[in-house]
Amino acid sequence: MDAELAAAVPPVRDAAAHRRQVGSLRTGRVTLVDHSKVYDPVAGGARVEDYFALLKPRVMSLVVFTAIIGLLLAPGGINPVLGIIAILCIAIGxxxxxxxxxxxxxxxxxxMSRTLNRPIPSGRVTPGEALAMGIICSGFSVAILGLATNWAAAGLLAFTIxxxxxxxxxxxxxxxxxxxxIGGAAGAFPPMVGWAAVTGDISLASVVLFLIIFLWTPPHFWALALYKQGDYGAAGIPMMPNVKGERSTKLQILVYSVILAIVSLAPxxxxxxxxxYGAVAxxxxxxxxWFAWRxxxxxxxxxxxxxxxSLFTYSLGYLFVVFLALIVDHAARLMGWL
Structure with missing residues (x-):
């Protein structure tokens, strides 16, 4: 077996036992977590990069990219300084x-093996520091976006957070x-926020941008869950492969991929x-x-x-190429090249 793949799939532990071990308590449908039992401080304290890691910079980069797309495609344009402020607020949010x-x-x-070195479980940042940072960044970003652009965009950002x-x-x-x-909607809102920062409203075009990301999310993350299902099983997270099985997951990936391919032509x-853009899409x-079918x-x-x-890797590039094609097509038509 491929060594990398073998390492990516640790033995599945009993999820209930794990929750008892870390002190979590399920109440209704929300799990309350005792954070005093998930933090072991390390000597030296946190560094700047540890606090930056709390912001999930890789996820933030995708959010910023799609928000920029929404902002640039929106009709009417925006003052460049206000545009930069809007993008910074979306990034901070x-x-x-x-x-x-x-x-x-x-x-x-x-x-989970892929997350155990994050700032809190590794002991470099306290849960309280992370909570305070999250609240401050969220509140600051919404307030400044509302003051700099409009409160429709700020409201969308607040709802996204x-x-x-x-x-x-x-x-x-x-x-x-x-x-x-359902949760994928959160990652699909940024282009709508960028669009609203310019126009102050929501339009069919911004909803189409939302739908492309929304439909892209399940096959992207379920592909990851298929080759990391041991990780998710150990953590007790009910990802599709662990609950419905591999075959059902693969079928749903294929269905979502087909719908995504069709909806991507909506622009x-x-x-x-x-x-x-149509040719690229x-x-x-x-x-x-084709990747999903294989x-x-x-x-x-x-x-x-x-x-x-392979599908997971391809899906990362797919979203970048599709949205970049939207911008190139838009710019070419504005200049009369198309």
């Missing part, structure tokens, strides 16, 4: 919600295998973009479906995990 997520998820982060930190992190993530489907249908969408047809475990990892 995303970072704040990321810090709140790390604060709440510290107990399961200690169990709430949806990710509370609805997804505290409720959906630990209670349903549909956590990614052409509503006149938001032209043939250049058609090719990349067909490729996405994964669906796989039966042997090692091959399946390799194909899941």
């Amino acid at each position: 995303a970072g704040g919600s990321g810090a709140l997520n790390m604060w709440y998820d510290a107990d399961i982060d200690r169990v 709430f949806f990710y930190a509370v609805v997804y992190t505290m409720w959906l993530k630990r209670s349903t295998p549909q956590n990614i489907v 052409v249908a509503i006149g938001m973009s032209g043939w250049l 058609a090719i990349t969408g067909a490729s996405f479906v 994964l669906y047809r796989s039966t042997e475990t090692v091959a399946m995990k390799k194909l899941a990892r």
